[in-house]
Amino acid sequence: MDQQHRSDLITNMDQQHRSNLITNMAIAWKIILIIQSGFQANFTAFYPFHQDKSLVVEGFPLAWTVAAAEEREMDRNICVLVLGDIGRSPRMQYHSISLAKAGLKVDLVGYAGTKPHDALIDQTNIKIHAMQPPTSLNGLPGLLRYLMKAIYLVLQLSIYLMFRISKPDFLLLQNPPAFPTIAVAWFVCRLRGSKLVIDWHNYGYTILGLTLGKQHILVRLSKWYERFFGRLSDANFCVTNAMRDDLQKNWSIKAFTLYDRPPAMFKSLDLESKHKIISVLANEYEIFRGDSSNSQDTAFTYKDGETIKYKADRPALLISSTSWTEDEDFSILLNALEGYENLVNNLRNSKKYPRLICVITGKGPLKEYYQELIQKKSFKCISICTPWLKAEDYPKILGAADLGVCLHKSSSGLDLPMKVVDMFGCGLPVCAISFDCLHELVKHEENGMIFQNEQELCLQMQELLKGFPDQQRKIDLFRKNLKTFQRKRWEECWRQTAYPVFCS
Template identity: 45%
Template sequence: MGKRGRACVVVLGDLGRSPRMQYHALSLARQASFQVDIVAYGGSIPHEAVLNHPSIHIHTMAQPRFIQYFPKILYPVTLLLKAFIQFTMLLWFLFVKVPAPDIFLVQNPPSVPTLIAVKWASSWRRAAFVVDWHNFGYTLLALSLGRNNLLVSLYRWFENHYGKMATGSLCVTKAMQHELDQNWGVRAKVLYDQPPEFFRPALLEERHELFCRVRKDLCHPIGVYDFISRELENQELNETLFTTKFNADISLKQNRPALVVSSTSWTPDENFGILLEAAVMYDRRVAARSKGSETAEISEEQHYPNLLFIITGKGPEKEMYEEKIKRLNLRHVAFRTMWLAAEDYPLLLGSADLGVCLHTSSSGLDLPMKVVDMFGCGLPVCSVSYSCIQELVKDGKNGLLFSSSSELADQLLILFKGFPGNCDALMSLKAGAMETGSSGRWATEWEDCAKPLITQVVSQIADS
């Protein structure tokens, strides 16, 4: 498609935690027949489809970790020093180490120094420069420094100035497209996140094998002893928390806990406290109901299950919330935090009963990719409500929206009443999630929205 047949994907972050850019790389290789160089930080392991593709080449940059030991009082100086080191490293990789491409595709944010370095490299190597706008970098910086901080204003200027220099732009929502057009002078094409083919409902055998693999992660953490811990102690070798295997036949347990999954980056733009408060409310209401029904048998239609919340992800506030979880002392709710292999994460979503999303967006203009993945697995979602979330979550069809912990607790009680066999509200949302997930896939969305733009900008550069 291009004069050199090569593309460079730039991610100033952990590639394994940047799924959209991994999918871009796969599509550039599979659907546009490019040789693809990825310049990114290491850390988490990318998906095996990326690692094993013969046309994808990963160039890993070293992170300037020594900066984290600087005192907090020097935070502004630390930011500038970190940006300078990153800038120098990016120039080395983009000008020297990576073969000259037809196109640079860069994730934004972070904006500084990424957009500057990629713009300079694209001019020097006569390549197209495409920005994929996931959010606005200055709004993320404002979470820690405040909107009126001078560094935030300077950051916004750089983001705006160099963002407008791009040969082409993609973005994740119509709301962001409108903001870029009206207030930034950037014409962007919407490329909605869509799940790739490996996000799908898990088979019974896959569920059983997954829960056998993560058994150690489900065993009680230090300082926690809950209903999950007790059940695992008394388990047979042929069973998991959710499944039983007899000879070659695998079945779901009728008395299994409901599995609720949430993925978080443990950052200030996701208030995990809402989920903890909702869990406490659910636990108290179910405990009170159980106490009031000690002398009478509860029918299946009136039954409320125990809940297991599995929280995946890495981030700065994880340890703080793990300490809070230890102090909850809940009878009918348990929490486990873990980091899964890229191949196991879709299986977990495909095995769950409900997803919870606490993402609110620093700009209010992006959408949580985790919800897209959940829908790909046919998993309904309870999501925090904010300005553009209804572009993705259709309240009452494929999920529910909440604004407080009490609303989320009410939704958990409504959805899990009669679980597992008589929860009509949950089954209705599941059908909607399945419909949403099957209506679009990443390869189709990329072919229709991103490929024409990339073809156009590469041709413009080649003809100039």
């Protein structure tokens, strides 16, 4: 057999093998589609902005081409994997933007849903692969439902990581969720000769333990799984020094601490900018509107000729953001507000304390539950709204607020609330509920206050807001101290800690 014939035969065999592999996976995928009736492969509704040239929205056709896996012209190709809503995964968006700014090609794989930051969409080096979230399968028994979801996720991730993206030099994975993401990502990296980098935001098994209990067999299996596959990674980042030490001590995983830091969009606002964002919200939410006939007035500001001014009796703007999950008990805030209300309703105190407009922004499974609790409250001097803000509006409302509240309690005690990072980036002091490593971010009586329960939160709000808006001595002190934090941004920290890993 001559050399040319042998070469042609090998090529034909490779093509046949590839064709068989694609056919078999397509059949398996068809089975999942049949089980999950009603599956929709077109995601235009999720991403109406898909016409942007830097954004590719892809469904799950039963045939695909190997051309998607061709090598890019760039020296380095990075896959950033988020098994969640891309638009609600800010840290992984920041990773992607920083990688793109460094001249690397980025394939960002995650679920469609919330619109990502404009800075990410505008990056021509970033290609977004938007996956369809699994359907609920509520009609199936619990164990079968979990099994089918696991099969779905394994197939979905395998298809995208093997066939829909170019061969990555590095695969950067957000954890949690850990299952089945770490195992699939590790397996794909071994097949494609890529390096696996895990960004540890928390431990997945501790989140599972919130609903099942720490001793549940699934929680223990999840812990073993997370530890086993986590140790197979090539490099690791984490969000606190406490988590870095825990990973090293208990799992023998060496990680670099990459603190969350706000990008430049999170900043203090001047009065005119505050008036603009409040006016935007006033178009949709009545509590932000002024009580005069002038449509340019808001509850906080008014226009005097061409000058924007604060109202002398303006309310204080209190803000909190949440994913409305079990690790945040918002009854603490509602009960603290009730205590504040009772104080203000005392006629002797009515002029000492301001009215409050409380904004709780976010999406999540427990939102409706807490909205019902809010409706049952009969507040007189407190107004509450629960909007979902656009990515570009969220930093602005933080910059316009007077005080932030954080109720995030880490399931592991080892991660830090990103919402506080965002608030600090805007120069906004925070009252935060205590947990083990919070001191790495919030310095009590220096840049904010730490509370243990609703009674302490109520007392802190009274202390900080007494005499508002004329007297803000402690709030002003906290804002002054936050200027040091505001000077160090995400890009600088990322360049120092993460960039060298991707250049190795």
